[in-house]
Amino acid sequence: MTGLEQRRRLLGTALCAPVLTSLGASLAAPFSSSAHGASNDSARCAPPRKLPPIPPAQIDRAIAQLDELATAQMTRTGVPGLAIAVVRGTRTVYAKGFGTREVGSGQPVDADTVFQLASLSKPVGASVVARQIGAGGVSWDTTVRTHLPWFTLSDAQASEAVTIADLYAHRSGLPDHAGDRLEDMGYGQTEILQRLRYLPLHGFRNSYAYTNFGLTAAAISVAAAADTDWATLSEEAIYKPLGMTSTSSRHADFAARANRATGHVKRGDRWVVGPGNMPDAQAPAGGASSSVNDMAKWLAMMLGQGMFNGKRIVDAAALKAAVSQQVQSAPPGAGHPASYYGFGFNVGMTESGRPSYSHSGAFAVGAATNFVVVPSTGVAIVALTNGYPIGVPETITAQFFDLVQFGSIKRDWATLYGNALAPMMKPEGSLVGAARPASPLPPRTPSIYTGTYRNDYFGPLKVGERNGALTLAIGPVPIVLPLAHWDGDVFTFTLYNENASPGTISKASFLSDRVTLEYYDENGLGTFVR
Numbered sequence: 001m002t003g004l005e006q007r008r009r010l011l012g013t014a015l016c017a018p019v020l021t022s023l024g025a026s027l028a029a030p031f032s033s034s035a036h037g038a039s040n041d042s043a044r045c046a047p048p049r050k051l052p053p054i055p056p057a058q059i060d061r062a063i064a065q066l067d068e069l070a071t072a073q074m075t076r077t078g079v080p081g082l083a084i085a086v087v088r089g090t091r092t093v094y095a096k097g098f099g100t101r102e103v104g105s106g107q108p109v110d111a112d113t114v115f116q117l118a119s120l121s122k123p124v125g126a127s128v129v130a131r132q133i134g135a136g137g138v139s140w141d142t143t144v145r146t147h148l149p150w151f152t153l154s155d156a157q158a159s160e161a162v163t164i165a166d167l168y169a170h171r172s173g174l175p176d177h178a179g180d181r182l183e184d185m186g187y188g189q190t191e192i193l194q195r196l197r198y199l200p201l202h203g204f205r206n207s208y209a210y211t212n213f214g215l216t217a218a219a220i221s222v223a224a225a226a227d228t229d230w231a232t233l234s235e236e237a238i239y240k241p242l243g244m245t246s247t248s249s250r251h252a253d254f255a256a257r258a259n260r261a262t263g264h265v266k267r268g269d270r271w272v273v274g275p276g277n278m279p280d281a282q283a284p285a286g287g288a289s290s291s292v293n294d295m296a297k298w299l300a301m302m303l304g305q306g307m308f309n310g311k312r313i314v315d316a317a318a319l320k321a322a323v324s325q326q327v328q329s330a331p332p333g334a335g336h337p338a339s340y341y342g343f344g345f346n347v348g349m350t351e352s353g354r355p356s357y358s359h360s361g362a363f364a365v366g367a368a369t370n371f372v373v374v375p376s377t378g379v380a381i382v383a384l385t386n387g388y389p390i391g392v393p394e395t396i397t398a399q400f401f402d403l404v405q406f407g408s409i410k411r412d413w414a415t416l417y418g419n420a421l422a423p424m425m426k427p428e429g430s431l432v433g434a435a436r437p438a439s440p441l442p443p444r445t446p447s448i449y450t451g452t453y454r455n456d457y458f459g460p461l462k463v464g465e466r467n468g469a470l471t472l473a474i475g476p477v478p479i480v481l482p483l484a485h486w487d488g489d490v491f492t493f494t495l496y497n498e499n500a501s502p503g504t505i506s507k508a509s510f511l512s513d514r515v516t517l518e519y520y521d522e523n524g525l526g527t528f529v530r
Helices: 056-064 066-077 118-135 156-161 164-168 180-185 189-198 212-225 230-242 251-256 280-286 292-303 316-322 392-406 413-425
Strands: 011-015 021-023 081-088 091-099 264-267 270-273 327-330 339-341 346-349 355-363 367-374 379-385 451-453 461-466 469-474 479-482 484-487 490-495 504-511 514-517 527-529
Touching (some): 056 066, 056 392, 066 081, 066 091, 081 292, 081 392, 091 292, 118 292, 118 316, 118 367, 180 189, 180 212, 189 212, 189 280, 212 230, 212 280, 292 367, 367 392, 379 392, 392 413, 461 514, 479 490
Antiparallel strands (some): 011 021, 081 091, 081 379, 264 270, 327 339, 339 346, 346 355, 461 469, 484 490, 504 514, 514 527
């Protein structure tokens, strides 16, 4: 899924210089309105210069060091399980698992162990869309409403104009990770997509903000054009033709696999099984699962520009558009150039000036994934783990491509990624770490606060009383949370889910006929009216 909200920012934006993905930015420079056009700002990556071929023996040596790279990261972090595959040309030349599928189980990870892909679902899904474009009936420029007529944004003109390309490039104007907290509350896919109309838009086609459910709307419209559901379309378009027999976009299929990796989180110095994540609502954006053996087949197709085993699987032109710069996802900064996004892919250049594309995925409840393709080398790598995001897969893929290009590791990638990802797992809330007032104002009688409150975006909220204490109930199948008094008309509650890290504290501030929930107010929509 990929949503730890604004502070989460999946490692999603490829830098032009190193094979490094940065935490995504919410603002971007203007870009061409053409779905096939790249951004037109002056900070674009420089055109690739002609580079000499990499000696095959240097690639051989890089592959030979993968066992050591993997073992070093597992020793450093203790992450329970890891699997890696490398494709060279059209062949899988390395595929191996390390560690365990679940702590304490004794079950080893191998190259067929199935992991949740999290946001690697986006580029895989983009290849599904590209295949449908080649088959006819849709294009990147097809408006979403052509096949999903009920999809609505808060701006009428944007609703009519928004295309598959706009949503796959995260340039619709929807705010960062729009809809993710609705998913945590238990709303289903259609209900979440319908509620996006209440969110403010921030610059239609002239801004970048990473969303799971915006992209999901585009994918669902493509499935509707094919008169099927997304999981079935993905099977028919990509998984079956490539022989990806362990891959699915249904969580039930993942849960039924005998050889599957369980997600883990860290508690102190120990890795423990996480609470799990069922991401069917955002299946095109974060709901796929696969093994590295299966992902290697997809990478071979990508390196083949849509060809696999001599057969055309995906239209080359539609795929080329997906891995081309479509929007600036982060401006240039100290020591690094601007970053770019295609249609479901991060695109840029490596430090040696070679075009590349990549993506990372993460679930805070126990998954971290990454792949990198550098077409001019004829090499691609994927790394899947069953631990929450601390930079393990990105470190390994970056070290590997350093070895491929330069013959040595150029940077301390583990530290760079660890520092970049650390903020993702911090608890949220203005009262985190704060001491309760020594002499708080007392609350009023419970009946002043109890009742049902309305909110168009989040739905109803019920404040009740249980054994003299207040509770709030929220969501379609209500999540009941105790309220603790803080000061006067301010109470607090705690949350732990995919977007709320352990230790998250939210204020519930009552005023007259309304209550504002701090955790749900990131877009100014957190006020519920009685």
